[in-house]
Amino acid sequence: MTMSTSLLARAVALAGVLAVARGAGAQTRLSMGDAARLAAKQNGVVDVARARVAQAEARAMQRRGALMPDLAAGVQQFERTINSATFGFSFTNPVTGQALLRPDGEVIGPVPTLDLRYRLQAPLLDLGKYQGWRASQATVGAASLEVEAQAEGAAAMAAATYVRAARADAQLAARRADSALAADLVRIARDQLQAGVGIALNVTRAESQLSAVRAQIIAARSERDRTLLELRRVMGVAPDASVELADSLAGLPVLTALPSERDALTAALDGRADVKALKAQEQAQQQAAKAIKWERTPQLSALVEQGVIGRNYERMLPTYTWGVQLSVGLFDGFRRVSRLEEQVAVARETEAKLKDLRAQNTLEVRAALLDLSSAAEQVDAVRERLALAEQEVAQAQERFRAGVAGNADVITALLSLNQARTLRNDALASYQAARVALARATGTVRGLP
Secondary structure (H helix, E strand, C coil): CHHHHHHHHHHHHHHHHHHHHCCCCCEEEECHHHHHHHHHHHCHHHHHHHHHHHHHHHHHHHHHHCCCCEEEEEEEEEEEEEEHHHHCCCCECCCCCCECCCCCCCEEEEEEEEEEEEEEEEEEECHHHHHHHHHHHHHHHHHHHHHHHHHHHHHHHHHHHHHHHHHHHHHHHHHHHHHHHHHHHHHHHHHHHHHCCCCHHHHHHHHHHHHHHHHHHHHHHHHHHHHHHHHHHHHCCCCCCEEEECCCCCCCCCCCCCCCHHHHHHHHHHHCHHHHHHHHHHHHHHHHHHHHHHCCCCEEEEEEEEEEEEEECCEEEEEEEEEEEEECCCCCCCHHHHHHHHHHHHHHHHHHHHHHHHHHHHHHHHHHHHHHHHHHHHHHHHHHHHHHHHHHHHHHHHHHHCCCCCCHHHHHHHHHHHHHHHHHHHHHHHHHHHHHHHHHHHCCHHHCC
């Protein structure tokens, strides 16, 4: 009951996001999971995959139509003349024995003819076409699973782009914090110079550091804006839509424990959408090969044709044709055998792709688990370094304010703090990227919060 309520709430939230994200006026706050699910819904690659499903469904309908009767109606009105010499025999008067028509031929007619009739032709038994229709249905199923695979890939791309955007936002915030410290250092240096207890060199050093941090802010802001543009494209929203990240880099969830490798491998080998799509594609190709084999079986069909014919509408006489036809293909120049061999080779190729995909999935799961474990350790290490760097800045500032030392130590400490903040953002981004990679490897990207 709790899971159903959660899924319903998530679906309602996503519907609201979809309604707002297609416009450019309203501010849209998106979590990483929202971005992933939005991309899975309306990314361009997913739309292309849906169009392929529609194409497969249309081909399946064509195959099904080949099993249904063909009904046609027609009206013909024409005149024709006949050369009597083309009959191949002559007409003679039974009494006199004389030829009724010239031996070298003469034109008979024109004879007006009016013909109205309908024609019904229906296959009674055609196992080859029936198996072809079943193969086309299997292709529709494979194409539908390919939509899920493309949606999962688009979701993973959106989640990874979201992490990059969150890192760029964190970098911008860190540089602004550095700028505030540098501006405070400039103010202290100027106050000390005016009070006669400082030197101009300290002011120059502080202003140089502030200028360098401002340049870093510009670069960080440009990187943030660029990643947001890419995030909009991946999600399939308007390029000028206002998008705000609901999750900060430091606010993204951190796993308390690594997932089980066995469970992750099971999900990767059996539950991933691309694996299911490739398996369905292989089954559809095997079904197509089976359909080619069944083309050798006899085909039974029926024909009914009925109408009226005459020289004019005043006297029309009914005529009809009906029959049953049994046909068996004896020799087709080995075309059917070649088609079968080609289809079997295609199925073997898909089988090899599936084997390689499973090996790749195993590699991705284990690599993601290793990266996740390593990134977690890096996060702990850089947090300790950041705390020490902040402590170093505080101590250097205290010595500078007391006039015990110049601001060279403070600037050195600020540079160390700048680097520590960058390393922290890199470590957090690496951790979240590994988390997204693990979700991609196990096919659970759209389940991210």
